[in-house]
Amino acid sequence: MSVTPSQEHSAAISSKGVSGLKDFSGQEDKTEEALRSFIVLDDCKYASKNIGNAKNNEFMECDCYEEFEDGRNKACSEYSDCINRLTLIECVNGLCNTCGDNCENQKFQKKEYADISIFKTELKGYGVRANSDLEENQFIYEYKGEVIEENEFRERLIEYDQRGFKHFYFMMLQSGEFIDATIKGALARFCNHSCNPNAYVNKWEVAGKLRMGIFAKRRISKGEEITFDYNVDRYGATAQKCYCGESNCIGYMGGKTQTDSASLLPKNYADALGVQIFDGEKWIKEMKAQGIKIEKQVANNINMDFVESLELSACFSMDEVAKVMSVLLQIDNEYIGKKLLGRLFDILDETLLTQVIKFHGYSCFAKLLKVYIKDIELVAQILEFLLRLPKSTKNGITSSQIDKEISKIISAEPELSKIGNELLEKWNSYETYNRISKKEFNDSNKGGMIDLRRIKLPHGWEIIHENGRPMYYNAQLKTKLHNPPNSTSNIFKVHSNPNVNKLANRSYNNLHNSPSGSDNRLNKRVKRNWVPDEEYEVKKKLRIEQEQKALDEAKLQEEILLKEKFEQETRMRDDLAKIIEEANNQKQLAAMKDMEVTMQGEEKKKKKISKNKQEVLEHKWNKYFATFVPNILKKYKDQHNLSHDHIKNCARDIVKTLTAKELKKNADKTPPEKPSSEKLAKVKSFVKGYMEKFIIKYNEKKRSKTV
Template identity: 40%
Template sequence: MSDIDQSDVDSPWTAASSPPPVKQRTPQLFLEVEDKTEEAKTKFTELDACTYSSKAIGSSGQQEYMTCDCVEDWDSDIKRNLACSEDSNCINRVTSVECINGHCGCGKNCQNQRFQKKQYASVSVIQTELKGYGLRADKTISENSFIYEYIGEVIDEETFRKRMIEYDAKNFKHFYFMMLKNDSFIDATLKGSLARFCNHSCSPNAYVDKWVVGDKLRMGIFAKRTIMKGEEITFDYNVDRYGAQSQPCYCGEPNCIKFMGGKTQTDAALLLPEGIAEALGVTPKQERQWLKENKHLRSKQQSDDSVINEKFVSEIEINELKEADVSKVMGALMKSQDHHIIKKLIERIHMTNDDFINSLIIRFHGYKTLSTIIKEFKSEDENLVISILEILTKWPKVTRNKISSSQIESVIQDINKNTTNDEISSLTQGLLDDWSKLQMAYRIPKSKSNTSMSYGRNTRSPESEEPVSYRPAVDVLQPGEDPLPAGWEVAFDENSKSNYYFHRALNLTRWERPVASVPTGPKPPSGPRHGDRGTPKNGFKETGFARREEEKLKQEKESQFHKLQEKERQLQQLIQQTGEQERKKQLEEKLAKASAKLSKKSSSTSSNGHPSSASTEAKWTHVLAKHVPNLIKKYESEVGRDNIKGCARDLVKILAAKEIKKDPKSSPPRELDHHKLKKVKEYSKVFMEKFLLKYRAKHDKQVRHDKHRGTKRDHDDKNEDDDYEPTDLHDDKRVKKSV
């Protein structure tokens, strides 16, 4: 290596310069290689899920389930809940958290449960020439798709080090350790899943990502790019953390490091995981370049036990968060246990002063994440604690809900009680004072019969449930108490762990138990009508004077009762957040007026110079026709060319009509942007799934008919014989996932 100017070495690393791209070779396909899956399964004990050496090991650190704010999106035609899908803006999915049935508002069996449902890709084990067994894709795997969970025995660090020595003594040729946390490891050597056969590559097509699933952390293998059918699935081992003996690398990539494993750390093993690098605003290529320039100073920078390039991380020049950065940073904070990385990410959040961005951070499990970090480092790093407290101080404060559910208030109370640092004491006391003034925002549970329609689909599944944080409760009467007044119901709030009361008809909620009904209108007099005769309760014959006195007394009682009821109503209005409701109502009215105005304007003739509907439709058809046939071409092998052409025509026609309906005046773009193309892809996928259901049903019916007649159907000609039947779908508006 040539000498490097010291000024260049000491200067902070920025993203201004970028190293040259690594050359990629054409992926090798193993389509004709024999399937060795069953043979490979005899080499280990297959596990259905990870086993844990203790209850606490592998913990996600979350005391309560993290919930998203998605709603159930049930498609009755394909009998599937489409909530939290790949292209949705589900806050759980983009921060690598799986939704748990019964703990999220997205409904049962949403699309963000891939670990729990074991939605693995179609793979098989093959024998490679030099690397032993390998894992092959039996079908094309799209980018970012879940491939397999890395399953094994989850053990602590002491057990891990003992097993490394034990396996080396037994001359095991391959190792199957994967770090889950700094103090816990997954050992798939003797017990595991097919994921253990994924080989290392210096230019892999897959990556490993850590996910929070309930109260545990779990590791999954995901597609880094589109993986072709027959291609071997590989990921970067970062093997120096796990292997005691070095081994030659046979990946064959142009950037191959030649060896993996061994007692001395290599540059590759110190590289930041891609998701962490993205959150810090750098790329692996930039880190490799930095390592190349600073390799001769390595021994002075950090100890041999370090697992990241600490000097590199400390020299990264960071910027305040933008909207697209929020999900990346919050996801990285949940996964990382390294002090240097956490400090750098907290610094990015601390620099951010935009109220909208800070509101987004809160939405992306901000309070829960900072609560976990501050508990872990409160006794180790007072400066980090101060930074987090300053972040919490400037965050927008609206309600107590997220503060209560994250349990951060009890953490701050504990710090306030035990700290000797005046600055920390002042910050914590200020937070506690501010939070004490906030109210819980709670809602009236939806009626079980209440369903709503969205984009043509029923958004509640046949097994509709009450919102998960609000459960029906039993009103326990105290001695001397009367039952709840008419119209009032009781529910249990999971956040405060207590009952609250609501009046569905009047849209009122309160924490205190109501003692009387809220008046809904004037009541008719309940006394005797004029002209009635009879003996009054006092036993004396009714006279005109007596009737007048009795009516006067009743009027006074009714007046007092109405005053009490008016006070009750005022109390309800004080408790609930009427200001928020009024603002929401005003916004809805403005939107309704704007929509009506736009509709009226768009209904006018095209004499204003706007393009005609026919012209716009032709342009949209031309743009969409460039992409739709390619998006559904993969189905041609099953349904035939003619059917695919028919599907493409219908899809283009439907999508063009929807775009025109959405905005009749705007001209179509020459090319679809990435976001629009993603929506078209998702829509086409659902369209074809529906079509395949009908196609296969008809195909099976024809086969049974031919079998009954004693004839054999020629499957080679099915593409010409089957008739295409169009299927109508409804639009589903999605937002692209940020990774």
């Protein structure tokens, strides 16, 4: 995204902690005066219906359900797992059926803007200030204007210059399309540039259209000026002096100076690629040290040399997967798309692969196959990745029509027919189910029984519709349950022994027909006046006994299989010993060598599997420590005035060190669900020692810079 310089900028105190922020609350409110300087738009005005459109030509529906509280629909809230919100797509009334109308994920549509006003600065024109404290990532305002194509944009540049306009208000929406807020726009046009901004711009999809929003980069205090990094090219305008007053200020907006030192990537691309601020700063220093001139080589403010220098890793968390998928859903740069696909291809964790499917994965890849249709090698990699994805219902495949897209590829590219047909054959074995409607959820919950919408399902489970009632389905285990799966649900997977299945089904039927409709541990809403009676306690005890019996049966079956496998391996070893003993000629020796080569190959396979297992364990331990180490580090940030990046890097280093220690003690041990108080105490002690050393080095470095 690019913005042209809107106006000159006044000196502002550098934002190095709360005490250093400048408060403009005392300045006279100039909002009404500023509004008379342009034509106010309620929404962006599009030059034609064919521009401003998202790359997806169909609406994306989330999996959330209505959740009313005090007369307000709390579905898709900021802290929910709403697929649309996580991939920067707003839910739309009438299209997102399950979450209901007027959910929490409609900030652009509801115009839920922050409380801001316009004031006059000392050395510049108007500026925007916060009238109340704003939280990190809070939506501030939409950047509105006339959405035009590039040829019109170029013509307006000349026209505005001829008319004597000093300041332009253009922002790139996507490749070949711009928002022009020069004559028609909204208050967001007055947000000034800063080389160390407190806000950022992000692109969202709203009802099929792309819209640009300004969001808080950090906590913004009342009275503070709201700024973002224009990351501009001059577009022919005269370079303007920058007065932001930051220590990293490069002096001018626009022109070669700005181009050399501006951000190397738009924020959404940088987030999706996992790029940190210090990565760019380090690269710029290295280039300048080598005397290499830094230039932007393509549109959209992407420095290709910088991107090429990055060593990208696989997505590490659900948040990283969401950021990658949000960009791929709207991708307008094929080069960046390839880089992001590489991050997905390297994922080993099955939980994260499941998230790829949830974040509109099949729809996304159906579009990407069209984008990269001429790159046969990349298409083959995409097909291989799709083969690795965990089993799910067939609904997403059918609705996205990705199977039809692959059929076309097979017809056009015979060399991809083998893997393509293998993928289609795999998908054909999947089952299709109807989504649960709001009415069906309400019908299933009559009488105040368990509220299905509030159940947090374990990994791999989803709710389907079968015979007019909701069911819990796990495609990987080929298992259906009438009641929510819990920690013991894995005993109900499909076994080869029909008696085990029969007993498991009977146990769950008893549970479903009990007075409460479900075990009290699973209920989140039960009839208020119902009290467990003696009959219920008897049935509950019987159910527990049946579950234990089913578990014992399952364990017995596993022991039998292990015993048979051990006996088979023993026979194989005995047979091999006999062959060696009876080998009297060269033919027998050759046969032994061939067998030895085969066994070595199998051994290599086992070692490879073991290595993959080790990588998965390492990832699990990293994820385990990452759930609480950052919280322990919070106090050090405030006490020692450390930046967010310092804390993040320390957390990453500590997590890796603790993981290495755990794996050294026991290479096969998996992390517990939650840390014990004893474990927390040990980790805190380790963190304390680590941070004491870090802070000493940090302070020494600061002193050396001062000197």
